[in-house]
Amino acid sequence: MSTIAETAPRGQTRRRMRVDGWRWGGRIFLVFMLLYTALPMIWMLLTSIKSGFAAMQFPPQWWPDEPTLASYQKLLDPQNSVGQDFLRFFWNSLFVSTATTILSVIVAVPAAYAFSRFRFPGRNFLFFAVLLRNMFPAVIFLVPLFILMRMLGLVNTHGSLILTYLTFGLPLAIWLLKGFYDNIPVQLEQAARIDGATRFQAFILIVMPLSTPGIIATAIYSFIGAWNEYIYAYTFLSKNEQLTLPVGIQRFFSENTTDFPGLMAASFMMSVPVVVLFLVLQRYFVRALTEGAVKH
């Protein structure tokens, strides 16, 4: 301690230089990360506004000579077969993701509340069971789930996907929400109960409104997870009209392997809903993810 105090004056000047060094290092690092993150996305956008011929050139056109929205028009035009397929995949993804989101909020809210508030025996065990589930890869469950879905008559229906996504989204949803409930003071509910509310009323009238940010975050998370899911949709659905976007796009472009502008346009449009959702609500999203992990 004393040695640090003695060298403090000398450290003063040295530190100023060092701080600058660190700050500049940080800036350079951030520029590097920005390039690493953004350049692939920019290249996707630039390719998507080229014609098929312009994309297949060497050296490439760094900036498209004749920018065209033809790929987007083709994908969004309900008159031709490509557009019909794409719009149908889009609608399927939207339906499955929305249904999953609503259901997982309904199921996760009471569970997370219980894990946060009650001290019932087995609480810890159940909670860790919920978390551990998150660790097992989809592949393990594919075969038995496929057979289970066949037993339930859900193969080739969106029901099979919704049920599966619900289960696989739940652990994280519960975890995220629990972080929020942990931060709502118990005293609020106690006051309500003294005033004559039942535990359930206190939950609905006091806790639910306060946990809206958490519910929004959980909903975004479920939506993005369902929207981007690939492996179950790839395995459970085989009929073309049922496919969701990731699988639909993959099917389509394994037949048209050279239409890179179209593929980039499709990738871009597949990303738009989730990126917009994320950018609008990122405050909740980031907070929820970290609340659970940091405070837990």
Added chain:
Amino acid sequence: MTIVTGTAEARRRLQSARSGVLRRVWEHRADYAYVLPAIAVMLIVIAYPIYYTIELSFFKTPPGLQLRDKIYVGFDNYTNILTSPVFWKVTWNTMIWTLASTFISFVLGFGSALALHRDFIGRGVLRAILIIPWVISAVAASYIWKWIYHSDFGVIGAVLVGLGWADRPPNFIDNVTTVLPSLIVVNIWREFPFAMIMMMAGLQTVPEQLLSAAKVDGASAWQRFWHVTFPHLSSVSTVTILLLAVANFNSFIIPWIMTGGGPSNASHIWITHIYELAFGRQLWGVASAYSVLLFLILMTLGYFYVRALSGNERKEGSA
């Protein structure tokens, strides 16, 4: 009659005193109603598949045969797996994939979090841009990078040729030595934002007073980081690294879409290999045995995960 009820009463009381757990379960019976929907859904979709996978791992299921005609073979599937060279190749790939992806994602994410911790103009925008790769679909990411790596018209190859570092565009994907690192770059692109978010939140919990106290005492920026900030972040770091490791170990989409495990298994990792065994070659028994082995590995990881988490809880309780 009264005597009987008396003794029954006494016995019950004795029993309830002995089995306090059951009594507490009964007292809290209403609480379970809240978790019941979640548990019920998970039992159907999780417990049954686990049971079925274990059962199937002891059977041979020749392709083209119905699953109910499976043949019991004992531990044959397991011994076949452990003696096959492909298993060791795939395991080695998985180790490189998981360790490299996890470590580099964590370092880049932590670095970004530290650099973004101080306020500056455009910080919010920058943070949002850095998180986008994590939000978009892995399928989209795979296609974007497949196009960037394209052997004839890929942009990286063109840049390398333009700079005179290569005579002709290198083929990143169809090359046994470069395919795995190339895919790891894609995976890190998608994974580092997660580490960044977690560490950013962790950084907010480091007490500001402690840092300024260290500054007053003349600690350098590095010393402040190493002796104050870093110890504070140890539990967040542990959780982040474990979550990253599990996610990377379980990756499927990027290798599957970009290469399908090729060329000659150079980019097969466990999950893609299992998928191909089951759905490509219809070797359900072997694939199940693989899955059981995977379970065991993940349970070991899970043990550390739970320990890290409950360690946090204990620390928080004492604080």
